[in-house]
Amino acid sequence: MATLQDSGRIALAKAIAAQPLYMAYGRGLPAWDATPEPEPTTATTLVDEIGRRLVTAVQYVVPHAGGEIELPDGSRYTASAQPSKWLHARWTFDYADAAGETVREIGVFIGGAMQAGLPAGQRYFDAAQVAQPGDFYTMERVVAFVRSASTRQVQEFVLPF
Template structure:
């Protein structure tokens, strides 16, 4: 059986890090409030996308026991000057992005197509401004949370390859 090598994983990480990466958030379904369902592995979109933000920062990282980047499972990473098979992606949302909306799902999308004629420099896009969502890399369903417009939301993911 063929085994994907680290250099191949690094090549994949480099190719993805060079693409537009978006974090989309969605309403999901109110029925999920009783019990959040598991994430499928075959999803191509969010159930009810609200909007998405273009990536704010991207860097390569490597596992490090005392690293400054910590995941929910307590795995830690530190920045790497050299490409690696892990990409740390961060999205910093503006205060008004989806203010007052109920968020139940998050998705990292690679690429996609937006409406033509949008303002130069626009970084947050409503679902109506997305023509083709791109490739859904990761999907997370979570407990419902009301998006507070007085808080600047930051989301981070370490994407493994």
């Protein structure tokens, strides 16, 4: 059986780092509040996308016990000047992005296309402005929260390859 090598994983990380990465918020289904539903592995979109934000920062990282980047499972990473098989991506949502919306699902999309004619430099796109969603890399169903216009939400993921 063939085994994917670290150099191949690094090549995949480099290819993904060179593309637009979006974090999308979705409303999901209100029924999930009472009975959470597990994330599928075959989804191509969120159930009810609110909007998405273009990545704010991307860097290569490596596992490190004392690293400054910590994940919910307790694993830690530190930045790497050399390409690695892990990408740390951060999305900083502006105050008004999805303000007042109830979020139950979060997804990371690679690539995709927005509608033509949008303002240059726009970084947040509501669902109606998404022409092609791109490739759905990961999703997470979360405890419902309401996006507040007084909070500058930051989301971070370490994407493994």
